[in-house]
Amino acid sequence: MPAELRKRKVAVLGARSVGKSSLIMQWAEGCFLDSYYPTIENSVSKSLNLKGVQYDCEVIDTAGQDEYSIFNSRHAVGIHGYVLVYSVASRTSFDMIQVLYDKIVDFCGVSQIPCVIVGSKVDLPARQVPTEEGQQLAKENSAAWIETSAKQNVNVGKVFELCLAQVDKQTSGKQTEAPAKGCTLM
């Protein structure tokens, strides 16, 4: 019997240079680049099979945000789930996570969104954001949470597995079409 198919569109957001593109590239292509090229916008597709379900994923890599960035409706319309990335070596990027989360729920008119909060670059020695603070932020927003290194390929696959699980948890789990308008309602 063919596996059940679920189509999922995921947006990856966060401050500039936190490693969004690197995370996606490591997940999709299995490679890492030390050089930095600011993203305008990009999308990557990949299929994966989890517990007998086939997920066809489209992942949107967005340009780095700051608190003054205007929220782009393309990052909410038709999106099933979110990956919000900060660098554990940047307190400013961590502070951006709640700002971004609030912008998304405000735009969508919902109280929570299927989301995984990611503390990236754990291989760097100069940590500014303790593990517990990341976990606490996720708890306060009913989000999943994980720390990663795209450079050392630590927990990269788990990011997207957690995101897909959050989507299934917060929707019927059966939805295969992206929402036609706005976010998935909670």
Ligand SMILES: Nc1nc2c(ncn2[C@@H]2O[C@H](COP(=O)(O)OP(=O)(O)OP(=O)(O)O)[C@@H](O)[C@H]2O)c(=O)[nH]1
């Ligand atoms: N040490 C380390 N460096 C990383 C890691 N991930 C990304 N980088 C580096 O951080 C810089 C920025 O990475 P990008 O993936 O381009 O970051 P981004 O968030 O997509 O950046 P914007 O496009 O500006 O939003 C690059 O020089 C990467 O090589 C990591 O896990 N560890």
